[in-house]
Each structure stands twice: as C-alpha cells, then as structure tokens.
Amino acid sequence: MQTRNRKPRPERAPAEEALLEPSLPHGGALPPALFANRPFTWLVVSSGLSQLGFWAFFVIVLGQASYRFHAGATELGLLFASFSVSFLLLTAPFGMVTDRWSPKWFLLVGQLVSTVAVAVAFAGPSLWWLYLASAIDGIGAAASIPSRGSLTALLVDEGSLVKANGMMNTASMLAVIVGPGITGLLIRHGGQGSVYWFILVALALGSILLLPIPDRRPAGGEEGSFAEDLIEGFRTAVREPELRSLLVMAASAWLLLTVLITLEPLFVKDVLHRGIDALSFLWSANGVGAFLGALALTRMKRATGREVRLIGASLLIGGLGYLGYVGSGVFALAVAGDVVLGVGFAWYLSLSQALMQRVAAEHMRGRVIGVVGMLQEGASLVGSLGIAALGGLVLVQPFLVSSAALFAVSGVFGLRAGRRLERMGRSSPAVAVGG
Numbered sequence: 001m002q003t004r005n006r007k008p009r010p011e012r013a014p015a016e017e018a019l020l021e022p023s024l025p026h027g028g029a030l031p032p033a034l035f036a037n038r039p040f041t042w043l044v045v046s047s048g049l050s051q052l053g054f055w056a057f058f059v060i061v062l063g064q065a066s067y068r069f070h071a072g073a074t075e076l077g078l079l080f081a082s083f084s085v086s087f088l089l090l091t092a093p094f095g096m097v098t099d100r101w102s103p104k105w106f107l108l109v110g111q112l113v114s115t116v117a118v119a120v121a122f123a124g125p126s127l128w129w130l131y132l133a134s135a136i137d138g139i140g141a142a143a144s145i146p147s148r149g150s151l152t153a154l155l156v157d158e159g160s161l162v163k164a165n166g167m168m169n170t171a172s173m174l175a176v177i178v179g180p181g182i183t184g185l186l187i188r189h190g191g192q193g194s195v196y197w198f199i200l201v202a203l204a205l206g207s208i209l210l211l212p213i214p215d216r217r218p219a220g221g222e223e224g225s226f227a228e229d230l231i232e233g234f235r236t237a238v239r240e241p242e243l244r245s246l247l248v249m250a251a252s253a254w255l256l257l258t259v260l261i262t263l264e265p266l267f268v269k270d271v272l273h274r275g276i277d278a279l280s281f282l283w284s285a286n287g288v289g290a291f292l293g294a295l296a297l298t299r300m301k302r303a304t305g306r307e308v309r310l311i312g313a314s315l316l317i318g319g320l321g322y323l324g325y326v327g328s329g330v331f332a333l334a335v336a337g338d339v340v341l342g343v344g345f346a347w348y349l350s351l352s353q354a355l356m357q358r359v360a361a362e363h364m365r366g367r368v369i370g371v372v373g374m375l376q377e378g379a380s381l382v383g384s385l386g387i388a389a390l391g392g393l394v395l396v397q398p399f400l401v402s403s404a405a406l407f408a409v410s411g412v413f414g415l416r417a418g419r420r421l422e423r424m425g426r427s428s429p430a431v432a433v434g435g
Helices: 014-020 030-035 038-068 073-100 103-123 127-155 158-189 192-208 226-239 241-271 276-297 307-327 331-359 362-393 396-424
Strands: none
Touching: 038 073, 038 103, 038 127, 038 158, 038 192, 038 241, 038 276, 073 103, 073 127, 073 241, 073 362, 103 127, 103 192, 127 158, 127 331, 127 362, 158 192, 158 276, 158 331, 226 241, 226 362, 241 276, 241 307, 241 331, 241 362, 241 396, 276 331, 307 331, 307 396, 331 362
C-alpha cells in the first residue's frame, strides 16, 4: 500500500551488515553450523530458559486454580479466557511494533511483563488474582512471540529457517519436559512458593542472555500509518495461499487444544484419578515427545516449500496421540498418547513459524506472525468461553475424544491443501536444507 505520507525504512550500514551476517552453512550437519552463529545460539538458550519459566508458571497456575481454589470447568474456562483476551487484542499491534522498532528489545519487554505476571500470581490470595496474572502474562506473550519469530529470521538465512525453528523449539520443548517436572517435584518437596522463585530465576537468566544479541532490525518496505500497516499485515496473511491454509489449520488446532488444556485438570482428577503432581508429569511427557519431534526436525531435508503438507502431517500425528491420551482413562496409555501429541505439536510450531518467516517479507514478519497468533488466540478464546458457558454440562471425556478426532481431521485438510498448492506451483520449490 503506497501513500504519500510513507517514509522509507533506514538501510543498515555495510559495517553493521557484515557484523550481523549469520554464519554460512558448511559441509557438515546444519545444527553445528547454526550453533557457530553465536547470536542465534544466545537466542536459543535464552528462549529455552524463558520457556522453562513459562511452562512452570502455566502448570502452577493451573494446579492452584484446580486444587487450591477448587475451580470447575467454568472457572478454568475464564482463566484461559483472561490470557486469550489480552493476547488476542495485542499480538497483531505488537507485531507491528516489532516491525517498526526492535525485535530484540521488544522481546525483552515481553519477558519483563511476564515477570510481573509471576509476581501477581505469587502474591495472590484468590482465584481472581490468578485471572489477573493470566491476563498480564497474555500481554507479555503478545510481545514476545512476534518478536522472537522476527528475530530468528533476522539471524539465519532463509534455507535454514525450518531447522532453526526446530532448534528453537527443541530448546523450548526441553523446557516443557523440565519445567512441569520441576514444578511437580518442588510442589511435593518444597511447597508452591518455591515454584514461583524458580520461575523468577529462569526468566531473569533468559532476559540476561538476550543482551549480547545484536540489535538487528527489519529493513526494506515503507512505513505508513499504524492502521494502514496493521491492515496490510491482515491482507498479506489472507492473500497468500500458503498462509491462508495455515490460518485454517491454526484456528482449528488452537480451538481443539484449548479444549484439552482447559479440561485436562478435570480429566486427570476425575477420569485418571490422579493428583496435581500427575498433571505436571503429564505435561513433562508431552514435552518429551515435543523435544524428540523438534530434534528430528533439525535433521529434516527438503522441508522448505513443503511446510503446508508437513504441518498437515503433524496435526494428523498429533490428533492420533491426542486420541490415545484421552480415549482410555488408563494412565500409562495417557502418557504414551501425550508423548505422540507432543511430537505433532512440536512439528506444527516449528513448521508454521518457518512458513510465516519465509513467505512474509522481512518488514512484514512481525505483524504476520501477530495476525496468525491473533487468530489462534481468538479460536482459543472461543473454546475457553464455550466451556465456561457450558459449565456443568460438560462431559469431560466425551468432549476430549471428539476434539481429538477433529484435530486429526484438520491434519487431513492440511495434507490435501499442501498437495494442491504444490501441484499449482504456489509453494516455493523444495530445496535441501540439511546435510
């Protein structure tokens, strides 16, 4: 969109370009080459620590709501809705701020806001304080997610995006394993207050590790008014066939995952007949699968240009794991199904990020990631409010089994859409991205 009041974005100086250029791949396996890119390595480790704090926070808040304050389906739905509302309203505008300002510094701002959320939940004497903490955490996530995605794409070359996001999510999913597991152990042996101190330390370390990363900013394109640029982000997400397919899958996946996450404490308590520590360990099992899935993705060849089809495959695999998790009521089978669900979810996260980073122009990445995040959280809000509205009418296991089946169906849609796009030549030619 061209307007007279637009001004060109400043170009980077040659010296800065040389300083910040990512390391070029060499003949060996790509992960060592990417880790030779020190700014990217710092980002991976920082993200892992921050996600460690995030997942520990998520589990302790969910557990406190269910076990300390005896929240039912309505209260749990409202807890997730409080996160979703703030995230939904802010993620696309914050993606714009990322594009216009600095992904590095805005990521740091997001993490500091999440620290405030932890303090509020720590001090809170009632469920209403957890609602407030969840809303504040949504603000922090709305700033962090577009910033982290934009910064990743600025630190590595296009052919490495799938593997780079696989490495980012390997660190994040390692946090899913360790965070809930540590939460369960700390609750059992040190009390709930020790969990919050652990979270604050993890977030602080993750923030410190952002400081050595160069302040690399999006270049190219032109700036117009805030509203014009925001609308342009929505148009890009809808106009591009690959992104349009992603929007459908993202909305369905997030809606159905919200059903699981919202009802999971009740499923663990009433169907599996386990305590709050079992909820933490189930999240760790999901993290084990996600870690293995993300790690496998770092070795994948010929992924660029085939992301839509691979995202469909990830949702199909995840849906089968989801069904195994909730279908039997047997704890061992639930753990196994949760691991498989984690594999599919990790593939979805990495591939969808890589797709957005590849298709969107450099100066549009933050807002496109924000638009997709906004849609995902909108679907999540619908799910959580729907469960809150139904309240006591919710039949936990039948709802979860139905959601698992629909999750797998969304994967079949992605497989078909990916094949169609590749036949039409709308996806970029597949290229080898690993050794």
